[in-house]
Amino acid sequence: MSKIEAINRLLNPSSIAIVGVSKDFTSISGKPMKNLLSHQYKGKIYPVNPKYNDIEGIQCYPSILEIPGEVDVALIAVSSKRMLQILDDCKEKGVHHLVLFGSGFAEVGEEGMALQEKVLAKAQQAGIHILGPNCVGLLNVKDGIPMGFATSFETKVGFNAGNVGFASQSGAIGFSLFGLAQEENIGFSYIVNTGNQMDIHSLDCIEYMLEDVETKVVAGYLEGIPDGELLIKISESSKQLNKPVILLKAGRSELGQQAALSHTASLTGSDEAFRAVAKQFGLITVNDVDDMIDAMKVFSRGKRAKGNRIVTISNSGAAGIAMADYSEELGLNMVPLSSNTGEKVKKLIPPYGSALNPIDVTAQALKEQHILTETLEILIDDDEVDAIVFQTTFGGELGFKICQQIIDIDQKTDKPILVTITGTQELTGKGREVLQKAGVPVYATSYKTMLALKHLVNYSHFVKNGVSNERLIPEITALQLEDVQGVWTEVRVKEELTKLSVRVPEGKMIKDQSQLSEIKEALNYPVVCKVISEDVLHKTDAGGVKVNIQNAQQLQQAYEDILQSVHAYNPTARIEGVLAEEMILDDALEMFIGVKDDPQFGSLIVCGLGGIFIEVLKDVSIRKAPLDKGEALEMLKELKGYPLLEGVRGGSKRDISSLVDVLVRVSHFASSSNGKISEMDINPLWVFDEGMGVAALDGIIVWKENSQDPVSVRN
């Protein structure tokens, strides 16, 4: 059975056994039973513990084997030491879906890791799927089936079902976030805590929830990326299905990554790669529990923004200023009102208000509340407005009435309306509550509102425009696989680049004195000479480069000098020869393009400017290969040094379009190389003036097989 089917059964069980159940309902092994009872689970419950005859009048079995009926899901609350035996019992009984609460596995070190591996092997052999271990359980919200001991299962107000699915590697963060979101009336379909993720992991659950018809928004708390390819597949489904995926990934910092390692034994992976991929593929990333809840709220409403033109209305000038500040800080687009709309608003509001954007209707709306709602309706009718933020500090009956009117207006339009009500629970709680019940996204501060709106606008844009129309599929010569091993040095890499239609300087390889004699009169001087050796990666340091060689005599001298210097630098270096290359004299901007293998995501493509931009500012841009032209251009625009490509203060505009072409071609080369590149570097890549193209002056590829320790390939 696939993991997806297994998750479906885990979340929708018709019978549940609780192995190692306790009568002490305040204990971890007692709570799962208590929670099923208090939420009136409608399926069969089979407590298993040889110590008891029954619990709360429900018959208790000495072993899982004694249960008379079929068991869909077994919740296992016994010590890790008994797990292998339990697995045997489950196999015999035909129980295929287990939830392991206990600790004592991979998170406690080598011994636990060994046990975990044994358990997994046995489970896989028996066709059993496992959630956990080291997890607090899962919850089918729509049918009210809590399976586990999360504190939030103990609510007396019941669960609020809805369209948000949530998978969390951490039980504490997952269920406390769930509880907080429920308080704000956000409805959920399912929530699953995956813990150590021995078998079923967070991305499996996300994949399941994306396919679930009742789930329209999927959220995940991740400490590591268990499967990079699956994450990308998820991002594609997210886009096709128009279901946003919101991710809170921990372990962004070095210290955080260390802490994650000792927590649920997960490799957090490179956070940089994760961020790059999430951005490229339209996954929504949040940094904080609040931010996650705020995003869930706006997406749960289900509306999308047609564009990025935002208008804000408030009864407080100060709130308007704040929204304008946050808009700029978050890269949102508060547009001027069209003259028609501006005129209409002006007629409504007092002269000391503002009919610009932000619109300030002033406290006059305390007397005449129609001002607020009529302004809102004017904006709904304006096709040049894509989303509206409505802010008020009004409380009491008046505030409540305004909220009711907003709900009416919100239901009549598919234009997103986000509301901010800043005020105490006592004064504004009732209004907020009625909005929450109606699913209108409402926030306590302008900052929260604008941040949620940013997620909505970005995602809406991505779903609409994610893939550029210019997706170019360059023809990449298939590589001979036997060839791709060890290190490819400059000459071999340049051959390959030529096949990719990337210009390299014209050059001749000189392998010995006789070749030197043959070619030395025929070259177009001036030339540059460079040693070619896989043992000499820093050619300049080894004295392996001579520039500005004007004639045959100087070439002869340079050839000898280079061989001598390199030998002195590294007597055992295997020297393939010396490359004599045309010396390009055109003015150019120096850049580099690199490929790096990421354990999670495969080939990543990296680019940046040379010199201080990389040395001092670490100014690089990263994407997963392959790229289309649009993505390649986005990559460049992200660089702090991008203005240099556009030509800043008298500098010339460079050939950005050729650079984009090369990025695309190299990225396709990387992705078509079957994941075999460990590291590739084209450095420097010279970018000439507009229309003049680019040229790769040096390059290296380190293939994965035979690749030793990471090598630094800068020259």
Added chain:
Amino acid sequence: MSKIEAINRLLNPSSIAIVGVSKDFTSISGKPMKNLLSHQYKGKIYPVNPKYNDIEGIQCYPSILEIPGEVDVALIAVSSKRMLQILDDCKEKGVHHLVLFGSGFAEVGEEGMALQEKVLAKAQQAGIHILGPNCVGLLNVKDGIPMGFATSFETKVGFNAGNVGFASQSGAIGFSLFGLAQEENIGFSYIVNTGNQMDIHSLDCIEYMLEDVETKVVAGYLEGIPDGELLIKISESSKQLNKPVILLKAGRSELGQQAALSHTASLTGSDEAFRAVAKQFGLITVNDVDDMIDAMKVFSRGKRAKGNRIVTISNSGAAGIAMADYSEELGLNMVPLSSNTGEKVKKLIPPYGSALNPIDVTAQALKEQHILTETLEILIDDDEVDAIVFQTTFGGELGFKICQQIIDIDQKTDKPILVTITGTQELTGKGREVLQKAGVPVYATSYKTMLALKHLVNYSHFVKNGVSNERLIPEITALQLEDVQGVWTEVRVKEELTKLSVRVPEGKMIKDQSQLSEIKEALNYPVVCKVISEDVLHKTDAGGVKVNIQNAQQLQQAYEDILQSVHAYNPTARIEGVLAEEMILDDALEMFIGVKDDPQFGSLIVCGLGGIFIEVLKDVSIRKAPLDKGEALEMLKELKGYPLLEGVRGGSKRDISSLVDVLVRVSHFASSSNGKISEMDINPLWVFDEGMGVAALDGIIVWKENSQDPVSVRN
């Protein structure tokens, strides 16, 4: 009477008149009376309105002149058109403190502005101080005296008095923030809304509150900085009195600044200058209402961190990871535990927990809650820990008990303890509430906690170390004031720099052919020649610069070429002469130092690296002059290009200490110039290798008098 005394009387009135009072207690002119009554104001209330005989049994007067007793404060709820008459009455009656609620003044345009000016002039003449107009009022929290119509005055649960004073230019933001803070049990002394700030402005109120004995924390919401010097004075008091000043300044963005202009008619001023000054002088800046409340909470507790060494404890590994992430992102310092402390913690917690920092005591603490509190006590006893963050997701009775124990521990130590409880109101509300009542700072998410902690650590550090011991007061030759006008060009500026002990290249001014003949054989070649003219600020563009002049003959030629080119470039340019200067050949890093006059803060000093750092990256650092050495070094360290000064990847280390000296000297020159510099630029300033000093290669000063439109002084 000073404004400070006036604010004192406004906040502590023994009798209040309400002019223009309404019997309709739901209206703006009815609410002030209703609020005084419902909060049982103990002083005399005098309603004034010719329409009524009495309101709620309290005698009503037809005019302020008819009131029998003395009137401390008059709340004015009449139309702006009647203000001049009201002022006459107040003067006659001897009422010296007015609160103006109404709109119709500077915020509505020219007519309103003219009225506002008339009202102010009349008030000043009569010795009357005014709060407002366009404000919702003020509140003496400790005595429960609400004066105005803010929604939060209508609370039925009463006010929570305490040690936070708050001045807000906006009524809506001010009082909604106040309400939200009160809900979290933060206690206030006073809150004042200043509105249009015709007379009393937000900084006046902050100054008053700093001096108030019951106020220990002062907060301000500002849209503009009405008085830059006062802000700096406030920062000095803040430090001396060890009372933090927390500022939320709106109008950070361009759009926000425009919106602020049309709101309370305040000039927001340069936000860049404000941020630089706040940072330099230890004012705490926040970006958001939530951030402000969170900062109030931690400062209200009154503890300071002795250093920046932070340790976190939680019962969830995921929370630990989150705290580590935020710590790094916010620049906090989570230190490894000392071996002694590490051992002690290890003994307490289960093997699958973590005795590193973040400490993860695991969910085992659900069974054995002493683990959490004993770990906390171990950290309290460790002198190498300066602040502790305690995170839990436990709710119910257990969570409540843990909170009670935290309170006991918190009271026994002066070490700051910040608590995060992530969970629903239903499950964790009781624990949170008891902590809030005890004044222990408690937050709903780790991010909020860590951000508040950052403010605490920064402020504690500033109070302890704000002024460097190396405060150097260079001897600055007093300027002859008649001299400082117009534009000083290179030669004059270099004379001044020489007096400041700043090295400039040796040079001779050539005013005519005869001077040229005199000196041409005596120069130390090679030299550089540059035109000197206040009409030619971009010398190179005008062909006014010749480099690498090797002998007398070349000098003659260069002199003639320059005069000719400059004349062709600008036939009316007044040419002072040509400067022939030694050509420095040492390798140097190119920087610039500038001085800019800021309307709020006077002379600001700006520095940065040349080339792409300024052209592309806009990488500059700003402070208010004068600087001490510590501040100057901080300024440099803030630059993205700072690694170039330290020597990056083989580059040489530059003479940072000489550069610091020059920054200090120039800053003192600027501040001693009596605010007369409009703009000054030393560009380029060459910084040589360590021990080799710096040299100013060009410079200009534009003095304020006679300064025309802003000129660009780059060369």
